[in-house]
Amino acid sequence: MKSNFLIIIFFLILTNCGFKIVNNSINFQINEITVEGDKKINYHLKNKLSIYSNKSNENLIQINIKTNKAKTIKEKNISDQITKYEIRIDVFVDYDIIGTKTSNKFLVSKSGFYNVETRHSETLENEKDLINLLINDLAEEILDNLTTDLNDI
Secondary structure, three states: OOHHHHHHHHHHHOOOOOOOOOOOOOOOEEEEEEEEHHHHHHHHHHHHHHHOOOOOOOOEEEEEEEEEEEEEEEEEEEOOEEEEEEEEEEEEEEEEEEEOOOOEEEEEEEEEEEOOOHHHHHHHHHHHHHHHHHHHHHHHHHHHHHHHHHHHO
């Protein structure tokens, strides 16, 4: 009888821990995006961020994006031929909330690797696919950081 009572008390304490789900709704409108760095990456990032802007919100933000792409050799075989490349994309984001003097900066980085194929066109296609995947991941992470930072304000 006493052990049943202790189990019930234990479950009541555990279930009432105060956990709340974070609200990740987009509560800002992007007024202007200024980009610097790799043109292709910036073009795609700018388009992806513009899509998710909430047009009916009064919180206007201005975003400055600086990208840096680095391509390095990841792996070589016995005959010293390159078999894999690694691409790392760093995005420095600086945003200002228009109408207030609030601004913040953060860095988002993603990296991945792709295989070198026998045909050069296939290798270029692998590189292009990897860059597109990294750009999608970067855009999602930038939006997540912006929403959490702006929800805190």
